[in-house]
Amino acid sequence: MAKDQHQISLTFPDGNARDFDAGVTAAAVAESISKSLAKKAISATVDGQHWDLAWPIEADASIAIHTMQDEAQANELVRHDLAHIMARAVQEIWPDTQVTIGPVIDNGWYYDFDRAEPFTPEDLGLIEKKMKDIINKRDPVRTEVWEREKAIQYYKDRGEPYKVELIDSIPGDEPLRMYWHGDWQDLCRGPHLQHTGQVPGDAFKLMSIAGAYWRGDSSRAMLQRIYGVAFTGKEKLRAHLHMLEEAAKRDHRKLGREMDLFHMQEEAPGQIFWHPNGWTIYTELQDYMRRQHRAAGYKAVTTPPVVDRKLWEASGHWDKYQEHMFVVEVEEEHAKEKAINALKPMNCPCHVQVFNQGLKSYRDLPLRLAEFGSCSRYEPSGALHGIMRVRGFTQDDGHIFCTEDQIEAECAGFINYLADVYGDLGFKDFEIKFATRPEKRVGSDASWDHVEGALEAASKATGRAFTLEPGDGAFYGPKLDFYLTDAIGRVWQCGTFQVDPNLPERLGATYIAPDGSKQRPYMLHRACLGSFERFIGILIEEHAGKLPFWLAPRQVVVASITSEADAYVQEVVDTLKAAGVRAEADMRNEKINYKVREHSVGKVPVILAVGGREVEERTVAVRRLGQKQTSVQSLDDVTAELRVDATPPDLR
Numbered sequence: 001m002a003k004d005q006h007q008i009s010l011t012f013p014d015g016n017a018r019d020f021d022a023g024v025t026a027a028a029v030a031e032s033i034s035k036s037l038a039k040k041a042i043s044a045t046v047d048g049q050h051w052d053l054a055w056p057i058e059a060d061a062s063i064a065i066h067t068m069q070d071e072a073q074a075n076e077l078v079r080h081d082l083a084h085i086m087a088r089a090v091q092e093i094w095p096d097t098q099v100t101i102g103p104v105i106d107n108g109w110y111y112d113f114d115r116a117e118p119f120t121p122e123d124l125g126l127i128e129k130k131m132k133d134i135i136n137k138r139d140p141v142r143t144e145v146w147e148r149e150k151a152i153q154y155y156k157d158r159g160e161p162y163k164v165e166l167i168d169s170i171p172g173d174e175p176l177r178m179y180w181h182g183d184w185q186d187l188c189r190g191p192h193l194q195h196t197g198q199v200p201g202d203a204f205k206l207m208s209i210a211g212a213y214w215r216g217d218s219s220r221a222m223l224q225r226i227y228g229v230a231f232t233g234k235e236k237l238r239a240h241l242h243m244l245e246e247a248a249k250r251d252h253r254k255l256g257r258e259m260d261l262f263h264m265q266e267e268a269p270g271q272i273f274w275h276p277n278g279w280t281i282y283t284e285l286q287d288y289m290r291r292q293h294r295a296a297g298y299k300a301v302t303t304p305p306v307v308d309r310k311l312w313e314a315s316g317h318w319d320k321y322q323e324h325m326f327v328v329e330v331e332e333e334h335a336k337e338k339a340i341n342a343l344k345p346m347n348c349p350c351h352v353q354v355f356n357q358g359l360k361s362y363r364d365l366p367l368r369l370a371e372f373g374s375c376s377r378y379e380p381s382g383a384l385h386g387i388m389r390v391r392g393f394t395q396d397d398g399h400i401f402c403t404e405d406q407i408e409a410e411c412a413g414f415i416n417y418l419a420d421v422y423g424d425l426g427f428k429d430f431e432i433k434f435a436t437r438p439e440k441r442v443g444s445d446a447s448w449d450h451v452e453g454a455l456e457a458a459s460k461a462t463g464r465a466f467t468l469e470p471g472d473g474a475f476y477g478p479k480l481d482f483y484l485t486d487a488i489g490r491v492w493q494c495g496t497f498q499v500d501p502n503l504p505e506r507l508g509a510t511y512i513a514p515d516g517s518k519q520r521p522y523m524l525h526r527a528c529l530g531s532f533e534r535f536i537g538i539l540i541e542e543h544a545g546k547l548p549f550w551l552a553p554r555q556v557v558v559a560s561i562t563s564e565a566d567a568y569v570q571e572v573v574d575t576l577k578a579a580g581v582r583a584e585a586d587m588r589n590e591k592i593n594y595k596v597r598e599h600s601v602g603k604v605p606v607i608l609a610v611g612g613r614e615v616e617e618r619t620v621a622v623r624r625l626g627q628k629q630t631s632v633q634s635l636d637d638v639t640a641e642l643r644v645d646a647t648p649p650d651l652r
Contacts, residue, residue, distance in 0.1 A: 012064070026052070030044075037067075041555065042066055042070075042201070078193075084184075084188070085111040097113050107231075108204075116224050118209075143178065148176060163187055177190055179433075208225045245491075251388060261275055262387065264387075271390060274388055280553035298368040298370035306569075316506060321345060325376075343376035347371055354369060355392075381526040388539045401509070402519065404451075407524065415464060426539075430482050431482070451501075451576050478498075482495035493530075500524070552605050558584070559607055596609075619632050619634050620638055
């Protein structure tokens with residue numbers, strides 16, 4: 001029997017389908033299943049879209065009902081509702097304030113306000129109190145769809161030009177959705193919870209106030225932005241706030257000052273002045289990576305930092321990446337026009353130039369090239385963050401030129417290489433995300449099928465699972481991205497492995513195949529650390545400055561307790577240095593407790609205290625960072641122990 005024309009079919013996650021009247025809401029669907037589900041329901045997913053319980057469903061669709069147990073949907077709704085509740089609270093306290101936009105972001109939300117007086121930190125507590133009052137009112141949330149003209153007139157009548165401008169910027173002439181709770185109203189795409197009481201009143205916190213230009217345009221009005229964080233329960237909020245406290249303690253910028261590692265200054269924005277201590281970390285890490293490259297069969301190269309725009313045009317970077325490039329104009333002698341060069345933002349085109357020198361045979365493949373490539377990229381000043389996000393950095397970069405049949409083996413080899421490096425640096429586990437073909441791409445489906453299959457097989461061959469990210473690959477090929485989780489739960493994307501048939505084509509790379517024909521190699525882009533600067537920042541924060549002994553810039557301080565011990569202090573230092581340990585003497589006329597405190601702040605792993613007794617017995621009092629107790633050991637035993645600790649993990 002034919003389905004009634006006013007009926008639609010909704011398919012549930014278990015595969016079962018039921019008919020409903022067209023225009024049925026997700027709330028009514030939940031009610032039809034059970035009263036308990038109707039009470040717990042917060043939203044739905046309809047044909048892959050997050051759907052408000054109050055929105056009508058007009059056509060056949062798949063549907064899933066969500067409750068507060070569905071973390072992703074619940075967090076989005078809670079944070080979105082809190083943005084509205086905060087805006088309402090601000091306008092109830094200060095009625096002359098204009099509201100603009102308030103999106104959901106990671107872990108929370110923000111809302112931008114136009115107010116004559118600046119908000120103060122004390123105001124945040126006042127706003128929070130008002131928000132909790134609004135939550136406790138349990139005001140129903142209602143929504144209406146308005147024609148554009150009606151909405152524009154509504155905001156004009158209320159003297160809200162920001163909302164009028166927002167409507168004008170929305171493309172098309174589609175109707176607009178309006179939301180209310182109580183008498184307060186906002187323009188919003190939704191979805192939202194059903195009443196304010198569904199928001200957990202003990203699981204949010206207002207965090208900070210910042211300035212923000214309207215629509216990010218420095219020529220427009222400066223607004224005031226209030227940030228908040230929120231979760232589905234107070235324990236999750238507490239855990240997040242604890243993580244932020246830990247992050248503040250571990251901030252590499254703070255530790256960089258305390259350990260005298262580096263500094264940055266306005267005359268060189270986004271670039272690092274490395275101090276001796278910081279450069280020691282850098283060079284030790286670089287030496288370690290250089291040994292790893294050699295062991296994995298890479299040939300070291302170095303390419304120029306400044307390259308003519310012609311190469312960047314040929315590679316495609318001039319069109320796609322120019323706004324991130326530092327351009328240098330040079331008046332060459334006798335030239336009719338200025339030469340236009342760019343500081344290289346990446347090393348890939350230059351490595352193809354190295355490959356292209358001389359005739360390459362299939363016997364030369366795979367050819368693995370590695371470079372600690374110095375790169376420059378323009379980052380907006382607001383995006384710069386210590387040594388984590390800079391304009392000048394060095395990549396532990398590498399490119400593998402290979403045949404199609406070699407992709408799988410090279411990928412598996414790189415994953416194992418990366419696992420060894422991360423393990424040596426203290427990260428035993430990492431996640432792999434597999435980004436597949438985007439909608440806009442180059443190459444045939446057959447070629448994509450092959451390289452995606454090769455990456456999948458290689459990952460599985462190493463026994464490592466991956467998360468699929470459909471459509472997130474580069475336009476030229478799929479990629480694997482590698483993510484580390486640090487000691488306080490933050491996730492960092494570091495390594496990458498990308499398959500590229502495009503750049504060799506654009507830059508004319510070929511090799512001679514067994515049948516004598518010229519063929520294009522595949523180019524595999526790979527990085528393990530990502531950049532030395534950022535990875536050192538990650539290491540500092542992961543270890544809270546207490547770096548592994550072999551990486552610590554100042555490994556041992558030998559501190560005198562009395563001046564009579566000075567000669568023995570120097571002997572201890574010389575003995576340790578001869579054993580390959582970075583040791584220094586502290587023979588200042590200061591109390592030993594003062595010296596210990598000072599060097600502990602500087603995160604020196606081992607302090608050896610030497611007094612009259614130690615001189616007589618040829619011992620040292622050993623104090624390790626983070627431990628209160630000391631132990632007395634012979635100089636020979638300490639030297640043997642620290643010699644091992646100072647040896648990089650790959651050389652033990």
